[in-house]
Every structure is written in C-alpha cells, then in structure tokens.
Amino acid sequence: MILAQPRYSRDSWLDWSWVTDNTDDIYAATREHLVLTVLAVGIGLLISIPLALVAADRRRLRAPLLSVTGLLYTVPSLALLGVLVPYTGLSRTTALIPLVSYTLLILIRNIIEGLDSVPGDVREAAAGMGYTRRAIRWRIELPLAVPAIVAGVRIATVTTVGLVTVTSLIGQANLGQLMVSGFQRGFRTELMVGVLLVVIIAVVADLVLSGLQRFATPWTRRRATS
Amino acid sequence: MRPTWTKLLALLLGLTLVAAACGDSDSDDGDADTEATEAAGDDGGDADTGVLEFRALDAGGPITKEALSAGDIDVALLFTSDADIAVNGWVLLDDDQGLQQIENLTPAIRTEVLTPEIETVLDAVSAPLTTAELTELNRQSTQDLIDADEIAATWLESQGIIPWAGDPVDGSIRVGSTNFFEQEIVAELYAGALESAGMTVSRTFQLGAREVVAPALESGEIDLYPEYLGTYSVFAGAESVPSDAAEAADQLRGLLEDRGVTVLTPAPAEDRNGLVVTQETADTYGLSATSDLAGVTDVLTFGGPPECPDRDFCLIGLTEVYGLTFQE
Amino acid sequence: MDASAGDVVNVISGAIGWLTTADHWWGNSGILNRTLEHVQYSLAAVVVAVLIALPIAIVLGHARRFGTAAINVGNLGRAVPSFAILLVAQTIWGLDELPVAGPITVFVALVALGIPPILINAYTGMAEVPDSVREAAAAMGFTPLQQAVRAELPVALPLILAGVRTSTVQIIATATLGAVVGAGGLGRYIIDGLATRDFDELMGGALLIAALAIVVEVGFAALERTAVSPGLRRRTVQVAATTT
Numbered sequence: 001m002i003l004a005q006p007r008y009s010r011d012s013w014l015d016w017s018w019v020t021d022n023t024d025d026i027y028a029a030t031r032e033h034l035v036l037t038v039l040a041v042g043i044g045l046l047i048s049i050p051l052a053l054v055a056a057d058r059r060r061l062r063a064p065l066l067s068v069t070g071l072l073y074t075v076p077s078l079a080l081l082g083v084l085v086p087y088t089g090l091s092r093t094t095a096l097i098p099l100v101s102y103t104l105l106i107l108i109r110n111i112i113e114g115l116d117s118v119p120g121d122v123r124e125a126a127a128g129m130g131y132t133r134r135a136i137r138w139r140i141e142l143p144l145a146v147p148a149i150v151a152g153v154r155i156a157t158v159t160t161v162g163l164v165t166v167t168s169l170i171g172q173a174n175l176g177q178l179m180v181s182g183f184q185r186g187f188r189t190e191l192m193v194g195v196l197l198v199v200i201i202a203v204v205a206d207l208v209l210s211g212l213q214r215f216a217t218p219w220t221r222r223r224a225t226s
Numbered sequence: 227m228r229p230t231w232t233k234l235l236a237l238l239l240g241l242t243l244v245a246a247a248c249g250d251s252d253s254d255d256g257d258a259d260t261e262a263t264e265a266a267g268d269d270g271g272d273a274d275t276g277v278l279e280f281r282a283l284d285a286g287g288p289i290t291k292e293a294l295s296a297g298d299i300d301v302a303l304l305f306t307s308d309a310d311i312a313v314n315g316w317v318l319l320d321d322d323q324g325l326q327q328i329e330n331l332t333p334a335i336r337t338e339v340l341t342p343e344i345e346t347v348l349d350a351v352s353a354p355l356t357t358a359e360l361t362e363l364n365r366q367s368t369q370d371l372i373d374a375d376e377i378a379a380t381w382l383e384s385q386g387i388i389p390w391a392g393d394p395v396d397g398s399i400r401v402g403s404t405n406f407f408e409q410e411i412v413a414e415l416y417a418g419a420l421e422s423a424g425m426t427v428s429r430t431f432q433l434g435a436r437e438v439v440a441p442a443l444e445s446g447e448i449d450l451y452p453e454y455l456g457t458y459s460v461f462a463g464a465e466s467v468p469s470d471a472a473e474a475a476d477q478l479r480g481l482l483e484d485r486g487v488t489v490l491t492p493a494p495a496e497d498r499n500g501l502v503v504t505q506e507t508a509d510t511y512g513l514s515a516t517s518d519l520a521g522v523t524d525v526l527t528f529g530g531p532p533e534c535p536d537r538d539f540c541l542i543g544l545t546e547v548y549g550l551t552f553q554e
Numbered sequence: 555m556d557a558s559a560g561d562v563v564n565v566i567s568g569a570i571g572w573l574t575t576a577d578h579w580w581g582n583s584g585i586l587n588r589t590l591e592h593v594q595y596s597l598a599a600v601v602v603a604v605l606i607a608l609p610i611a612i613v614l615g616h617a618r619r620f621g622t623a624a625i626n627v628g629n630l631g632r633a634v635p636s637f638a639i640l641l642v643a644q645t646i647w648g649l650d651e652l653p654v655a656g657p658i659t660v661f662v663a664l665v666a667l668g669i670p671p672i673l674i675n676a677y678t679g680m681a682e683v684p685d686s687v688r689e690a691a692a693a694m695g696f697t698p699l700q701q702a703v704r705a706e707l708p709v710a711l712p713l714i715l716a717g718v719r720t721s722t723v724q725i726i727a728t729a730t731l732g733a734v735v736g737a738g739g740l741g742r743y744i745i746d747g748l749a750t751r752d753f754d755e756l757m758g759g760a761l762l763i764a765a766l767a768i769v770v771e772v773g774f775a776a777l778e779r780t781a782v783s784p785g786l787r788r789r790t791v792q793v794a795a796t797t798t
Contacts, residue, residue: 079760162635171433195638202633532749
C-alpha cells in the first residue's frame, strides 16, 4: 500500500497520535526500564553496604577500593558491554554488570562519608555509656549515616536510569530502544518519547527518594548537599 | 586519602605510555589508518585522480544519510534497498566492476529447531520477496512511519501467505533481528507467518550488530533471524562468494555445518552495499558508475562505516578493484 | 562461553600490546592526535560549562536565593542521559562543527553534562559560607561584589573545585560518545574497535580514557592543595558523577 502522506508527522517532535497508537509498546519499554534500574541499584546496594562497612573501619582499604570503583566508572559503558557480550550473552545479566559497577562508586563513597560524618563526641559519649563497638556501628553510626546513604541511592538511581538506555544496544527492550529506533528511522516522535520518559522517570525517582530522605531523618533540617 | 594510590597508578600508566612511544615499532596488520597507496590497475591513470578522503560514520545509517544531505560528505556507502535513496533523489552508482557480492535475504536458523513444516512456511515468505517489494516495505517504515509488525502483517496478507492455509506447525520459536529497521521488518515477516501457522513466537529484536546476533544464534539464545547471503558467507569464513544465490547458499550451508546452524532458500530480494551521491555531485562530475570516481580530480569525501578500511567490500575492494586511493 | 581468569589476562595483555605498538601513536588516527582531540572537546566543554554555571551559582549563592531552584535544575540536568542529548542534538545539528570544540552535537551534550555538578556545588559552597565571614566582610566596608568575590569565594573554593573536578572527569569519560557521531577523540578506538571486533583496540582506548581521567583527578587534587587556603581544606564534599 502506498500512503499519500506519512501516517505520523515527520517534522513534529511529538505527534500524539503515535503515542496513543502505541501505548502498549511504550508501557512495556517503560516497565523493562524500571525493572533494570531497580535491579541495578538494589544489587549495587547489596554489594556496597558490606564493602563500605569493611572499608570504613580500615582506612588503608579505602583508597584502593575507591580507586578501583572509580576506574570502573571511567570505562565507557559501551566498551564494557562490547567486551562482555561474547562471554555473558545477550541477557539481562550482561546489561546489569556495567550498571551495577557504576552504582558502586557512588554508593560506597556516600556510605563511607555518611559513616564518617558521625561526630566524634557522639561516639565518645556512646562509648562512655558502655556501647560496644558493634553497637555503636549498628545503633548509632548507621542510623546517622542514613541521609548520606539515601543521597547516594538518589544519585545512583538517577544515573542508572540514564545508563539503562545504552543497554538497548544489546537488545534490552527498554526506553533506549525507542530512542535508537526513532533515531534510525528519522522519526522524531519516537525518539522524543523515549527521551522524555527517561527524564520523567529520573525526576520522579529523585523526588520520591528525596521525600524518603526527609521522612527518614526528621532530625536534620539541613538541605541535602547532593 | 585517595591521592597516594591514584598518583601511583597515574604515574605507572604514564611511564608505560611513554615507554611505549619510544619502543620498537611492530609490523602490524590491518592498521586502520594506513594509506591505501596501491592504486592497482595500470591504466595509466594519474595518482592525482580518484582520491577520496574517508570519514568514519555509521553503516548506512541516519548519520551517514544526514551527512550526505548536508553536504558534509560527497559519496556515501548506503544500502541498496534503502527507500531514502529514491525519496531524496540520490544517485546509486552502478557497481560496474562487480565488487559487491550478492546479498539475498536468507533465513538463518538453528538446525535443531528446523522442521520441514517450518521450512515450508519460510520458503513461502521468501519466494515473493523481491528487491522492489523489500524497498517498498522499508519505505513504509522510514517514510510513512508505520511500525514493522504492521508493515509485515499487511504484506503477508496481501501475498496470501496469511492466514496460513498449509499444514499447521506446532512448537515455539524465538526470532531475532539486528538493530536495523529492514532486519526488523523481515524478521516480522518470518514471525508473522510462523505465528499464523500455529507456532508460539517470541521476538528479540534490535540486537546490536551481526557480531552480537550471529553468536546468539549459535549459542541458542535465538532460533531464527534474517541474514544477508554474501556478508554472512564471509563472516562464516568463505574466501569468495558465487554470484548465483543457490550456489552461494549451498556453500554457506557447508561452512555452517559444524555450528549447528543452516540457511534456507534465499529470497530474490537483495540489499547490497552501494555508493550513493547526490544528483548535483553526479551532474558535476559526470558520475553514473563507480568506475567514474577514478577519473575525478577533486578530492571527494567518502563516508562509510568505521570498519570500512578493513573490509573487502569497502576500502580494500574499492582500492584494488576500482583503483581508488584513500586518505584520512 | 564462560569467562576465565585467563581470558581477563588475555584482554589486558592484548590491550597493552596494542598500546605499546609505536605505529598506533602517530598520524591522524594515532593515539597522540586522538588524545589531543579528546582533550580539545573536553576542555572546550568544561570552559563553557564553567562560564555558564559559575557566575549564576555565585550570584545566587551569595544572595542565598533560589537555592532550591538551582539545585533542582542541577538534578534535572543529571536526569537527562548524555546518550539521549546526543541523539536529539544529532537530529538538529547533524555533523556541523565548531572550531576547537568539535561537532556541535557532542559539544552540546558535554556542556549539558558538565553544568549540574558545578551549579550545585558552587551554589552550596557560596550559600554555606558562615555568616561570620559575611558579616566581617561587610563590616570591613566591602561592596556586595567584593564580599562575594574576595571573601566568600575563597571559602567556597573547595566545593567549587570539587564540582569542576567532577564535571571535568564526567566530560572526559563521556567525550567518548563523540565517536558515535563520527567525531574524533579517544572514543574512536572504542567505536572502531567494536565495529572491527578488535578488542585490543577497544580495551586500549578504554584504558587511555581511564588514564586521562585519572591524570585529571590527580591534577585537580594538586590544584586543590595549592589553591585552597590551608584552614579550609577539610571540606571536599563530592557531588558524584554521571557518565554514559
């Protein structure tokens, strides 16, 4: 069949008729995107918390730990994916490896800073009151470190939402795929919808987590610095 | 806190790199930026003509096409079934020396999954698929902005392939495609037909490049995807590709035997690499075939995929077969 | 196919082999030229990002106004992935280039990436300058401009430098994307390596980018030590990075 003109506008950046016609696909891509983000940050947290706890106590370990994770950070995700695919295939696992690695630096750094930020006199007072080292760690330091940890999760989440788009290049059916497909065909609406949804998800996640941060720390009136 | 370790690391890397720069040079193979100075073919042509400057862009994709439109490049390597060529009024240079190999659309499938019934369905899809038909399907995607599944469904119906009237086929199958709209359309053709025949089809599309999707087929992550006869043959290790599709397919089957993969009957439709110029460029230099480039005195800019310098169909072939010279 | 320690060693030694081949260093596509291009794109983007973000942050921070707005704009900026900006910008500008800065597409994406850390950190640094310092400056007869620049700015310097540092490292890591749209820079080795399945080139390129980022980090650490008054050195809150 030959149409007299394109079904959707080629010049408009957002042709709503395409959006309404494709809500199913858009919804599926969004869900995939969210799943990957949550998995990446979740796994990142599971790995970072123990690592940070260990490094918090051993100053010597900090520098190498932060250096290695920092180094991982600078390796462009595209390169990492390219190297991994022959080994781990086209799975979600392959996509998750760089995503999780990139959250590690942010989370570890923030958790350590959080633990460090507990004032020395508070620790002394607790020791004076008979708290053991472990008790101090778990009942005083960690709770007081929560704002920094949540701040870290916030940043990690926003970053990850963006990074997930790159995994579309190995077939992950998320919003990145809308972007790439739209770009390939010169279809601005498809590209724009992908981009806008990614931004919206990131912003909403940021707002929700900052609300969580405020909720979890009623004693801090300070504006978060990150 | 951090500085000591990072400083050491940086120093170490710095020393390594400095040492490298002063080290012995290796005789290296296939260095991407060596000038292809051999102008094969002693037809007495000047070294001054037929010189092109190469720019690495994307493989016949939006960046290359945009560059051609905007005049950033004079000659572009595109794909012959791309509807945008005709829509933009561009000129496809004739491959008069026969450099490009045949590139029929051929289903690549895992031998384990293949049954005669599946083959029947896929042959039914391939048979009526000509280059003209394929180009029109592409046009619907990039110009009319219709989605691949709809384009596929409409075509299958119009050809009477669906609803499938032959023997039903059971089982499930996973269809894949690379991240190229034409691939997605043809994969949808396969998928739609097999679905109509009764199979449960799952789709994994937009998988990077052949280097991603071919191993996925071999390792069993997908069962079926559309391939291009010539390029796939070379990828599988062929030294040369016969110009008859049936012969080429036989050769390919032999090469793929121990990988657990095979190819079915090729469709008539082909999608080759082609050199494309704007109408203006064609008029200015009198270009209608690739050989004409050898006589151009101005240095033209040629945009192609990053792997072009390593490819026979690209820089290497253009140098050896057409006597063109490339510079950076 | 399963990975093994042997494979990892192979990948690294392959990359080192590629890096230590003298041929790879010279010429248009050589490491030296590509590094120069990469530095050009990055530097141009950092300079412009600073020129845009710093004055705004200083003015707002000094006045302690619109802080939430500034921080929110910064966060919003971080929410947009560079990859997305690149694709959109490519649709608008194609391959048009700017002198030094490289393709407009890449430049826009990098500047957009670089602004948030500077904006957030500089604002926070300025706004959190202790009241005592401000009052002392006012008492000494400084005009508001002098207060901001001569009294508050030096105190805010650690945070500002930390912001510029984060920004620069992010930009260096992301300038890789330039190669996706046909530009030069070290990203070329990654894109070309991916295209030709030359993993030595790919890893070599990745290592070079990482090395460049590390050198810059170290450079900034040294800069912070010399430029920041000793009494202020404790504060180096890092606003963390975003790369693609």
